[in-house]
Amino acid sequence: MTHAGGYIADSRTRAIEWLPWVLAVLCYFIAPSYLPLGSYVLTMIIFALSLDLILGYGGIITLGHSAYFGTGAYAAGLLAVHLTGEPLLGLLAGTLAAGLLGLITGIIILRTRGLALLMLTLAITSLCFEVANKATTWTGGVDGLGGFTVQPILGLFKFDFFGKTAYLYCLAALFVCWWLVRRLVYSPFGASLTGVRENNVRMHAVGAPVYQRLVISYTISAALAGLAGALLTQTTQFVGLKVLSFELSGELMVMLILGGVGRIYGAFVGPLVYLVAQDYLAKQFPEYWYFGIGMMLVLVVMFARGGILGIIDTGLARLRRKPA
Amino acid sequence: MSAAMETRNLCKSFGALTVADQINFRLDPGARHALIGPNGAGKTTFVNMLTGRLAPTSGQILIGGEDITALGQAARVKRGLGRTFQINTLFPNVSVVDNVAFAVAEREGVAWRMFRPASVYRHVLDESMALLDTLGLADDARLAVAGLPYGKQRLVEIAIALGLRPSVLLLDEPAAGVPTLESHRILEVLDALPKDIAILIIEHDMDVVFRFAQRITVLTQGAVLVEGTPAEIAADHHVREVYLGERHV
Numbered sequence: 339m340t341h342a343g344g345y346i347a348d349s350r351t352r353a354i355e356w357l358p359w360v361l362a363v364l365c366y367f368i369a370p371s372y373l374p375l376g377s378y379v380l381t382m383i384i385f386a387l388s389l390d391l392i393l394g395y396g397g398i399i400t401l402g403h404s405a406y407f408g409t410g411a412y413a414a415g416l417l418a419v420h421l422t423g424e425p426l427l428g429l430l431a432g433t434l435a436a437g438l439l440g441l442i443t444g445i446i447i448l449r450t451r452g453l454a455l456l457m458l459t460l461a462i463t464s465l466c467f468e469v470a471n472k473a474t475t476w477t478g479g480v481d482g483l484g485g486f487t488v489q490p491i492l493g494l495f496k497f498d499f500f501g502k503t504a505y506l507y508c509l510a511a512l513f514v515c516w517w518l519v520r521r522l523v524y525s526p527f528g529a530s531l532t533g534v535r536e537n538n539v540r541m542h543a544v545g546a547p548v549y550q551r552l553v554i555s556y557t558i559s560a561a562l563a564g565l566a567g568a569l570l571t572q573t574t575q576f577v578g579l580k581v582l583s584f585e586l587s588g589e590l591m592v593m594l595i596l597g598g599v600g601r602i603y604g605a606f607v608g609p610l611v612y613l614v615a616q617d618y619l620a621k622q623f624p625e626y627w628y629f630g631i632g633m634m635l636v637l638v639v640m641f642a643r644g645g646i647l648g649i650i651d652t653g654l655a656r657l658r659r660k661p662a
Numbered sequence: 663m664s665a666a667m668e669t670r671n672l673c674k675s676f677g678a679l680t681v682a683d684q685i686n687f688r689l690d691p692g693a694r695h696a697l698i699g700p701n702g703a704g705k706t707t708f709v710n711m712l713t714g715r716l717a718p719t720s721g722q723i724l725i726g727g728e729d730i731t732a733l734g735q736a737a738r739v740k741r742g743l744g745r746t747f748q749i750n751t752l753f754p755n756v757s758v759v760d761n762v763a764f765a766v767a768e769r770e771g772v773a774w775r776m777f778r779p780a781s782v783y784r785h786v787l788d789e790s791m792a793l794l795d796t797l798g799l800a801d802d803a804r805l806a807v808a809g810l811p812y813g814k815q816r817l818v819e820i821a822i823a824l825g826l827r828p829s830v831l832l833l834d835e836p837a838a839g840v841p842t843l844e845s846h847r848i849l850e851v852l853d854a855l856p857k858d859i860a861i862l863i864i865e866h867d868m869d870v871v872f873r874f875a876q877r878i879t880v881l882t883q884g885a886v887l888v889e890g891t892p893a894e895i896a897a898d899h900h901v902r903e904v905y906l907g908e909r910h911v
Contacts, residue, residue: 344760345767346759346781347781349781521776521779525775525780526776527773530767530768532756536753536755537754539751542735543713543739543747543751544765544768544769544826545735545738545739545768
């Protein structure tokens with residue numbers, strides 16, 4: 339079964355679900371020189387989680403999720419430039435701004451489905467990108483938005499040069515997001531999203547307000563994406579136009595598919611494998627690294643539709659069958 | 663007593679093509695009513711207008727005396743309208759009991775809850791299980807629907823609709839595609855359906871129709887040709903001409 343929730347599902351946290359957190363904390367001690375990469379991976383995991391909520395559970399295919407990530411990133415950046423560098427307020431601003439945009443755009447575009455919807459998500463990202471590109475007085479255009487400082491978290495923990503604080507900050511944010519998404523996915527609301535993905539027509543026929551459900555899930559997802567964007571702004575102290583680009587949306591989709599769609603932890607595995615591979619390949623083969631990424635995706639799509647976690651699932655199932 | 667469901671002068675045309683022509687139809691509370699007609703008679707269009715998937719060009723649809731013509735699908739379900747589909751329209755990768763639980767949760771109004779796990783809402787699960795038990799599906803409750811034999815999937819179709827506790831139930835060819843050997847199981851289930859539900863069955867299989875229905879409406883070219891008891895319909899020479907001819911003469 340591919341869905342996590344439902345009325346017969348056991349929602350208690352399994353032991354293995356603590357593994358990513360143990361590994362993440364271990365990384366902090368073992369690989370201090372990789373903490374900036376680690377922060378980025380954690381940020382992208384939040385972003386991927388937000389996509390998994392609508393793609394994996396609601397079945398909304400989008401290539402425009404960077405619109406919300408970028409909105410969150412710019413909202414946090416603008417707040418830091420003009421008002422305050424308080425990081426938690428920045429996260430809140432990014433989350434709310436992206437959530438609001440998600441609500442408004444969701445109301446408009448979720449009336450469509452399939453290809454039309456895909457095109458509309460693309461259009462929204464492109465619109466946002468162009469707005470940020472032209473509004474140079476606010477966003478700095480192609481030069482990006484920088485020159486702001488982020489205050490210590492809660493007035494206590496300063497962002498340090500080695501990215502230690504940033505890493506733990508991202509980890510804490512991810513933990514909260516994971517907990518929320520997990521709650522949501524196992525809830526009746528999450529179950530109804532699975533219903534919409536599995537059979538939209540039948541969901542209508544059992545009296546579900548399908549459109550409203552999709553709009554709300556889309557809004558929540560956009561808000562989470564915005565939070566991830568705000569995190570990136572604060573940990574890198576810079577906002578570039580790339581945060582609103584279609585390429586980022588595509589990359590995110592690739593990461594999630596690589597990890598496995600509709601299972602929460604695919605959003606953990608995908609960005610980790612993708613970004614670490616990218617980091618490694620870019621060092622080894624500076625000119626051809628994209629080839630390696632491409633190969634990985636081709637292999638997954640051809641042989642393992644469930645992504646890396648899907649492969650592990652089938653492997654475990656086989657192991658279990660043998661001794662019996 | 664007002665009808666469980668009623669249509670008044672219901673029309674639907676696509677441009678010059680009229681697919682529903684002044685249909686006046688009445689479904690009494692607790693009725694066992696069959697809608698038959700040759701292919702292309704407009705049965706599916708009629709059902710889609712009743713459920714709200716298709717808006718009529720003119721005319722009225724009423725449930726329990728209330729005009730619901732302008733209401734959407736969800737609102738009609740809330741007023742007691744349930745349906746099954748001619749072609750299985752299930753949640754394939756979800757367990758059988760969750761298929762039913764989705765419907766029960768919507769009716770019980772818990773499907774918006776976002777914080778506590780679905781499994782906490784025991785009454786949803788318990789009711790779904792009880793329903794499966796009455797249909798003889800209890801042993802399959804935890805299997806994914808996609809893995810069930812076709813005949814059982816047809817029963818899940820009915821189970822989901824019953825999870826809505828409808829006052830009006832539209833059964834769109836419930837035995838379609840089921841081998842004759844297995845169709846008796848579906849007929850048993852149909853016979854055992856609660857007597858207070860008004861049922862409209864759309865069916866091609868005349869054995870099913872004449873065994874199940876107490877009234878029959880014959881639709882041809884988007885209009886009601888004749889309505890009556892099974893005996894009257896079987897004796898009607900118009901009906902024999904346009905419809906039963908192939909089989910019964």
